[in-house]
Amino acid sequence: MKKLILEEKAFNIIAEHGSTDFPNECCGFLFGKDKEGKRTITEANPVVNAKQGDQRRRFEIAPNDYIKAEMYALQNDLQLLGVYHSHPQHPAIPSEHDLKVALPFFSYVIISVIDGIVDHIRSWQLNDEGTFEEETVQRNIFSLN
Amino acid sequence: MAQIIIPTPLRKYTEEQAVFTTDQPTVELAINELVNKFPALKTQVIDNSGKLRSFIKVFIGEEDIRGLGGEQATIGDKDVVSLIPAIAGGVSVSLN
Incomplete structure (x- = not known):
């Protein structure tokens, strides 16, 4: 199983975002480095859930936020490594909606938020067969600045 | 020359190249040049009918090309x- 190292400051941003936006889904980008398969997320950047309609069950990231994320990575010598979002009152398992537009290479970090509190976090990557494979999330608590 | 920013997940198809430069005058010609190189x-x-795939949007700067003439939108030297x-x-099921 692949491993995703998640620095604690990035985890804290994701967790706070999930709690703040509850009962709606939150979303954002993940930045860091992927060297020879060793993937470390050093930054999480929240963005607005641009989905029109019921944001308790859906999220969408606006194109201009995507452009900014790619530019941010290029300008800061980082890699855009994935996306996070929350599943309010649901487990952190990707849905058919998550799979429909999933991209290769990206890590899809999902946090389950139950009654406003982060319950658990899991991460997934699309494999060559077009299905999600889980990657182990290792929180790096020694990276606090 | 104009620049095309390749989305990170597709860079494995461009030999990890993030930015492609082009002097083509339209989006259609620029993308054709890009996919011919890679x-x-x-x-x-591109889908089977030769059009951009529905889940790929193209922006010039911060503007969607759908409001600029679609794939025939013109691009200038300094455009991104x-x-x-x-x-x-x-989530997959109703909360209720």
Whole structure:
């Protein structure tokens, strides 16, 4: 199983975002480095859930936020490594909606938020067969600045 | 020359190249030049009818080309063209 190292400051941003936006889904980008398969997320950047309609069950990231994320990575010598979002009152398992537009290479970090509190976090990557494979999330608590 | 920003997930099809420069005058010609240089990218961006895939948006600067004439939109020397994959999802069943 692949491993995703998640620095604690990035985890804290994701967790706070999930709690703040509850009962709606939150979303954002993940930045860091992927060297020879060793993937470390050093930054999480929240963005607005641009989905029109019921944001308790859906999220969408606006194109201009995507452009900014790619530019941010290029300008800061980082890699855009994935996306996070929350599943309010649901487990952190990707849905058919998550799979429909999933991209290769990206890590899809999902946090389950139950009654406003982060319950658990899991991460997934699309494999060559077009299905999600889980990657182990290792929180790096020694990276606090 | 104009720049095309390749989305990170598709860079494995462009030999990890993030930015492609072009002096083509329209989006259509620029993307054709890009996929001709990197043939493996073509099916990721273009559908069987030769049009851009529905889940890929193209922006010039911060503007969607759909409001600029679509694939015939003109691009200038200093324009930045972004290929933008759809990013969306959500839980699978009703909360109620």
